[in-house]
Amino acid sequence: MKKKWFKGVATAIALTMALTACGSPSATPDKKEETAKSTSSIEEKYPGLIENEGEAVDGGTLKVGLVSDSPFKGIFNGYLYTDNSDNVIMKYTMNGAFPIDADFKLIADSDETPIKLSIDKEAKTVNYTINPKFKWSNGDPVTTADIVKSYEIVANQQYILTAKSARYDSDMKVIEGIEDYNEGKADKISGLEVIDDANMKIHIKQLTPNMLWGGGFVSEFVNAKQYEGIAMDKVTESDALRKNPLSYGPYVIKDIIQGEKVIFEANPYYYKGEPKVKKVEIEIVPPSQQVAAMQAGKYDILFNAQADVFPQLEELDNIKIATRMDLYMSYLGFKQGKWDSANNKVIVDPNAKMNDVNLKKAMAYAIDNNALGEKFYNGLRFNAVSPIPPVFSTLHDPQMTGYEYDLEKAKSLLEEAGYKDVNGDGVREGKDGKEFKINFAMMSGSEIQEPLSQYYMQQWKEIGLDVELVDGRLLDFNIFYDRLTADDPGIDAFMAAFGLASDPNPSGLYSSEAPFNLSRYTSQTLDDALKALGTEEAMDPEKMPALYHNFEKVFFDEAPSIPQANRVEFLPVNKRVKMYTFSHDDTSGFDWSKVELTAAEPIAAK
The missing domain is CATH 3.10.105.10 (Dipeptide-binding Protein; Domain 3)
Known part of the structure; x- marks a missing residue:
């Protein structure tokens, strides 16, 4: 459930010089010497909260760049994906079934979360109660049928072989009956006990500490009705996964330019409230263009910005930089x-x-x-x-x-x-x-x-x-x-x-x-x-x-x-973006319902 440098040709020369220095034993610092910058000082210099002042404008499109030298695969579900670019695209737009705290543990026994969960040690069950505010982007409530369908896809051997999926592993085998289902000995997972549309129990063989972090369990779900009738060996090719997946996150996909760009619109049924920014565009940015794009004000946020361009980004006056220790x-x-x-x-x-x-x-x-x-x-x-x-x-x-x-x-x-x-x-x-x-x-x-x-x-x-x-x-x-x-x-x-x-x-x-x-x-x-x-x-x-x-x-x-x-992970954020938090947890972290834009377009550097 779970960055002063030279431009143009001088860049290649500087890198060659750095390589020579690294490779020479005489040029390498003594190992007793501190060779890396203090990560704490970097994090202190660039805190995770971007507060930018200014009055919010109506409408506007948040423009996001995702640095990659390859197109995204386009598997748009927060648990079925295998490619990190797909994950980044979905992470802040479509995901959010299980919020986490500052220790990365699932927030349990809370009426404010999409799914209230508790662990019954005596009965060896994990209990789910779905918040009535937790809805799909078409207005339908998220139900226990959606949860069950997600498990049936992930643990199905035909799906695993065609999708080359690695989600079904030893951790998941703690669920009663899931191995029989995976091996074709049963057509249902016996450990998934549905009580009604909003309540269910997951029966487990033994208690394990990773359950505190959601280990062994599906962390994001599919819409069961949308996947009805789709053969397990056809899931990865389906429109439900690749073209028009329903979302319970703050945004839902409106359009896709395959491998290049995804356009989102606000989900009016988002359980925290419809986002103030109504449209988000996320597109792939070649590594060679990342600095120039941020300098020109092409993007508000740049995900996966590479450490080798950090000094150049530091010099730009149209952005702020947020940091956090990376997983x-x-x-x-x-x-x-x-x-x-x-x-x-x-x-x-x-x-x-x-x-x-x-x-x-x-x-x-x-x-x-x-x-x-x-x-x-x-x-x-x-x-x-x-x-x-x-x-x-x-x-x-x-x-x-x-x-x-x-x-x-x-x-x-x-x-x-x-x-x-x-x-x-x-x-x-x-x-x-x-x-x-x-x-x-x-x-x-x-x-x-x-x-x-x-x-x-x-x-x-x-x-x-x-x-x-x-x-x-x-x-x-x-x-x-x-x-x-x-x-x-x-x-x-x-x-x-x-x-x-x-x-x-x-x-x-x-x-x-x-x-x-x-x-x-x-x-x-x-x-x-x-x-x-x-x-x-x-x-x-x-x-x-x-x-x-x-x-x-x-x-x-x-x-x-x-x-x-x-x-240390860093994030360049344009100065027109207000109230963006880059921390890991959901208690003090990112909340789309609070993010605003203070100008019609991203601000360019002077």
Whole structure:
């Protein structure tokens, strides 16, 4: 349920110089030195609330840019989507079934939320009561039939195979009867008990702490009537999902230019009240145009603005910048097995090229993520020491330091593992003494992606590894993930990222039953550590931290993948936008019913 620089040609020169500095051991700051800007100072300088003064104008269109070098896929449901651009488009316009608090937990037992929920520990049920104000954009109330239909789609094997969906995972199997339904042994999910149109109970096998964050449950719904008669293997092609999905959020889709632009109009039935801004346009912006577009006043808000242009955006006098700690982690992945779609589980290949813990750790120690965060991301990224994001600070083991840059340690690990330079050419052979080459996949995107990829390969060459880009180039976002999910044998290692969930439990990313476990690595020890995070014992706030500390230790010891960087997220907002809050939670966060515009068009820079 869950950023001063040069223009034009000088930009490429500056990036090349930064790459050289990062790659040179003598130019890299001592690891005891503070290499990244203080994230707290950035957040203090740029708070999350944008209050801009001025009298609101009637009407007006909020114009939103979404930075991406690829078109959006157009799966417009807040739980069925697989592409982050689709998620951003829907997040503030169509979603909102379960508001969250400052700790990312679901707000329970409140008559003000769309769905009032409670957990009955004795009966092992999660109880829903739908607020009568919670309505679809056609005026119909949201009903329990909509909730049931959403579960039936997500857990249906035909839908899973055609949509390549990863939503049905081990967390969801806590619901009674959902496995029988998934396996075709039942035509209904027995654990979904409908009392009436507004009340239902979800029967669960055991209490798990992630339920506090909505883990294991569908967080956004479809309209059952709209999906009536649509075959499960046709859902992703349906007009109900792609062209005219009903909405219970503040806005509803009016028009779509596929892959490029979505036009929304205000939902008059929004439970918080119809938004004051009646129209929103969201369109894809190529990375090369993001600064010029904001400078010219083309957009009011720029989502996914890239850290490499942060200094340029700071200089614009027509915008304000809001920040927050992002639920994000980039990581270095290694293909170590395959996904068994028939049985929904990871199958590890013990003979996989990358299935050597010292090899994986050596590649990690060769990368200076703090230096990269400073030089390429203007201090908005910093070394990730754990797969648990920094916003969950109480769950971190303070003794964890992650992989601090250390070339000598990297070389020592390779020697210990048997990767030696047999013929003296500076390149290590495999443990069998034969040529050893690693095929590395990385996405295209902003203009720093190319020098970044060269930095990684340069660093790995420094420790004696022969690493080349897959197909000799950076890959388009969609092609990159299509090949990863298909376990393309031409990929050995890859650099990717997670948009992390508000639930801190990472089972959906690393367990043996997680389709998003793209490294295809599992072990009994790792699975046991993950399962412990989902036990009733872990619901005890005094015991929960120790269980997370154990998971972190196992993760570090086995290195299924390598955390690379966390980041501070920033949002450029035009000065005509009034009362926009960029915090994560829904108690003090974004509320469309309060947002106003103080000019007919976005303000251009002077």
